[in-house]
Amino acid sequence: MSSQIQEKIEKYIQSCGCELYGIELVKDFGQDVLRVSVYSKEGVSLDKCQEISHLISPFLDVEDPIASKYILEVSSPGIERVLKNPRHFSFSLGEEVQVKNIDKTIIEGVLKSCDDEGFVLVNSQGEHKIAYAQTKKVKTIFRW
Known part of the structure; x- marks a missing residue:
């Protein structure tokens, strides 16, 4: 298209x-x-x-x-949706996300900020600056 x-x-x-x-x-x-x-x-x-x-x-x-x-x-993309580009990340600021990195590690936290290169995630271990290129899959998560 x-x-x-x-x-x-x-x-x-x-x-x-x-x-x-x-x-x-x-x-x-x-x-x-x-x-x-x-x-x-x-x-x-x-x-x-x-x-x-x-x-x-x-x-x-x-x-x-x-x-x-x-x-x-x-x-709607749903409550739990995959974030594929910087625009998706900007829509989800302040929401809890799960990040699966290419090295198979998984990290969860609140999406604090994002730019064209990556994003910042905050959890009990602190702030984590993560480049989009390091991730395999990022999705919002909803706790029932």
Whole structure:
């Protein structure tokens, strides 16, 4: 999908008070699904997902960014979500995260700050500056 189309989708989503979290084309039971994840600090309701879907669906029909037939799915990335880029980290500041490093160590703590190179995690052992390149998987965690 072109960056221009992605930018327009992002503007539609922002007009609804949310942020674009990610767009991916996946196969689900043999059907192509264009999965658009949206984020808001206040949470994303089913009504908000429906509003965004109704807003971007006609745009996608006109632009036709995907050659095959697909289903549009608009959803929240969830309470426990994978952080893949600096933008995801900035959305999750102040939240508890679990970091699996490439050396297989696991560390948990509160996400204090982030920039283009890495992030700072705080836990009972102190502050940990971690480069994105050192991580294998980072996700938010929710304690029940």
